[in-house]
Amino acid sequence: MKTASATSKHGHDAHHGHGQGKVGLAGLIVGAIGVVFGDIGTSPLYTLKEAFLAHYGLDPTSHADVLGLLSLIFWALMIMVTLKYVVIIMRADNEGEGGIMALMTLAQRTLPKGGRGAYAVGILGIFGASLFFGDGVITPAVSVLGAVEGIEVVAPHLEKFIVPLSVAILVVLFFTQRFGTEKVGRVFGPVTLLWFLSIAAIGALNIGHYPEVVHALNPWWGVKFFIAHGWHGIFILGAVVLAVTGGEALYADMGHFGKLPIRYAWYTVVLPALMLNYMGQGALVLENPQAVSNPFFIGVPDWAQWPMTVLATLAAVIASQAVITGAFSVARQAMQLGYIPRMQVRHTSRDTIGQIYIPGINWLLMVLVIVLVLTFRSSTNLASAYGVSVSGTMLIDTLLLALLARATWPRARLWVLPVCAVVVVIDIGFLVANGAKFFDGAWFPVVLGLVVFTVLRTWRRGRELLHEEVRKEGIQLDSFLPGLMLAPPARVPGTAVFLTADKGVVPQALLHNLKHNKVLHEHNVILTVDTLNVPYAPPEKRMSIGNISGEDFYRVVLRFGFMETPDVPLALMRTCDQCELTFNPMDTTYFASRETIVASRRHSGMAAWRDKLFAVMHRNAAPATGFFRIPGNRLVELGAQVAI
Structure with missing residues (x-):
């Protein structure tokens, strides 16, 4: 998954750093080379080897076939990466952040909220992100295998150790994630720069x-290739696409380094x-x-083959590291936007908020990647599985871009839309060519993508049904408080914060308390945490506060961006310095309700199996209180059962 990686130290401010001078810009460029281009940079390890496999029908002794293939690779890089991503899509940033989720959010803003169009765009974007995850699982496996396979050339008698060595490297890589990537990240750029200089x-x-x-470089060779091979020539795009996998990382990592670097x-x-x-x-x-x-590897001089094998392995590990940290970043975004259950998130750096570690995602990736290596056992076999999901993601990117350009770029759309029309044809060609490899292994990322999509949509829809049921059975806050004050319960010192997803309904935790x-605190806060469709919440929009009924009841809304890790106690203390409420950590108690989900046949919101899937996910999700970093010694949780 070549997505917004967390290894940059520049984080949120990177896209504001274009004026940092020559030294700052040079540092950002080297950092971007290390993080952004790891995947596309290791593609030469296997692309041409895959293209000359027998089922593509190319003749390595044919001057026209070789030049035609190289022409297709060059123009794929120029059109699909340079023109589409570097020149056009990087113009579409959500407050500096990129990636398919940012593009989906921008496209949804051009459509009426809650309409069918916005819903369809949301489905399209989440499906693209799901396919992207399926593709990302393959990246560490194919990159590391492709690098270690240099042993076949350097020392053929050691060939039997390729798979065990690849597995060992990957296991070490995943086990070191808990320590963070900040220190290792400092050498990413120089090592990858050395890699690019060496392959050049x-x-x-x-x-x-x-x-x-x-x-x-003359496109006529590519045209002649299709003329000579006829309709069958389209299938070679299944190998050509390997040269552009990782292209979306240029857009996804934009928020960490900025467009210019x-x-x-x-x-x-790189190019x-x-x-x-x-x-x-x-x-x-x-x-x-x-x-x-x-x-x-055969093209490497004899004296440099061992050093190049080591350097290729390091480059593959770096490419894999970018995918893994990118998976952590995207998982956090999906959690914030309500598409996956909350998971434990650990911060591995005191200085960089983007340096996170999510154990659940890490171990899931490790199992999937190692299963892939042990199943396919060579980069050639894995290359057959590679590409179909990224082709689907690239097609969805183009469709969302066309929608965005048509609605919001009145001048640029005059040339962007024709370019999108051409690119869609190429995207479809890539998709068809890779679809032909479905039974050779391409089924894996497709099936994985569909599973991820089902989980994302089930969790999102299940949360909507849960909130509907809670609201249906709930009591309106504005009518409840005046009645409560007619016979007020005993009051105790301190501040009580009641967490609720619906600020208009009495929290279940308040009713149970x-x-x-049979007591009320001196100050009572009905707190709702909202996630904005922007990466970082502006300071002036961080919090809104209002008094309810004048009886020491307050309605507070805290807002975070989808790239932020919400720290509720810290946000309350920082933003309430100037308001009448004070949140003394030792004098504040947090109350939350924890629902137990029961699948019911009487409700028709989802299929029964999806109800049960949601119930399992909800039961195993990390509690909201932990996700919001609320200390356990200041927390009271009260349970409730809800049927959906």
């Missing part, structure tokens, strides 16, 4: 043996290095057709 130098060296290969890194380092290496591999194949077995304890 090796590519240039091989081009020198067959300079004619640079003619592949990512664009500079792409134009000056030239990739094309030099691909051209060099093509030159090697034309000079020695037997090199198609592993053109990347009155029923069982």
Whole structure:
């Protein structure tokens, strides 16, 4: 999953840092090279090797086939990555943040709230994110396997150790996540920069043996390829797409580094290095057709093969690290937006809010990735599974972009919409070509994506039904308090904070407290926590407060952005400095209700199996109080049973 990674120290302010001067910009560029481009940067390990497999029907001795393939790779990078993502989609930022969820939110804003169009865009965006997760699981497996397979060239007698060594590397990688990536992140940029310089130098060296290969930059070679191969030629796009996997990371990681550093890194380092290496591999194949077995490592000089294998493994680990930390970031966004159950979130850095570790996501990824390695056992087999989900995500990106451009870019849409029309045709070509590999392994990311989509939609719909039931059985707060004050219960010192998702209804915890304890606190706060569709809540919108009935009851709404980790006690103390309420940590008690979900046939909100799935997820979700960082010694939880 090449998504918003958390390894940058610049965090939220990165997109404001374009004026930091040459040193600051250079540091951001190197950091972006380490985090953003790890996945697309390791694609040369397996792309050409996959393209020359027998089922694609390419002839490595054919001058036209080799130049046609290289031309398709070059123009795929230029159109699908440079034009689509670097030039156009990076213009669509949600207060500096990117990624498919940000694009979905922006597109929904162009449509009437609550309408069918906004609902359809939401479904499309979540389905794209689900497919993206399926693709992201493959990235660590295929990258590490592709790198370790250099042993086949360097020391063929050690071939039997490739799979065990790959598994060992991945296990170590996942077990070290709990320590955070801040220290390791400092070397990401320099190591990946060395990787790109190395593959560029090796590519240039091989081009020198067959300079004619640079003619592949002419798009006519790509056109001739399709003319010669007819309709069957479209299936080669199933291999070409491997060269652009990871392209969405340019957009997804935009909030951590800013547009300018990512664009500079792409134009000056990454794109030239990739094309030099691909051209060099093509030159090697034309000079020695037997090199198609592993053109990347065979093209490396003998004296550099072991160092290059080590460097390739480091680059693959870095690419995997970016996927893992990106998964943590996206999971936190999904939690905030209400698409997945709350999970334990640990902060691994005192300085950087983006440095987080989510154990549940980490161990799930580890199991899936290791199962993939043990099942497919080679990067060639995994490449067959790679691409179909990212093709689907890229198609959804293009559709959302077209919708956004049509509604909000009156000048740019005159040229953006025609470009989108061309790109949609290419996206569909990629999707069809990868769909042909469905039974060869492409079924895995599709099935995984569908499972993730089902979980996301079930949790979201289940929460809606839960809130409807609570509201249906609830008592309106404005009518309840005057009646309560006619015969007021005993008052005790301190402040009571009652958490509720619906600020107009009496919290269940308040009713239970009155029923069982028969007391009211000196100050009572009805607290609702809202998540905004922006990455970070502006300070002036952080909190709103209002008095209810003039009886020491207050309605408070705290707002957080979807990139923030909500810390309710801290936010209350900071934002209430100037208001009449004070939240002394030792004098404040938090009350929350914890519902037990019961699936009922009388309700028709979801299918029975989805009701049961939601009940299981709700039972195992981390409590809201822990997610909101409320201390356990100041918390009282009261239970309630709800049928949906």
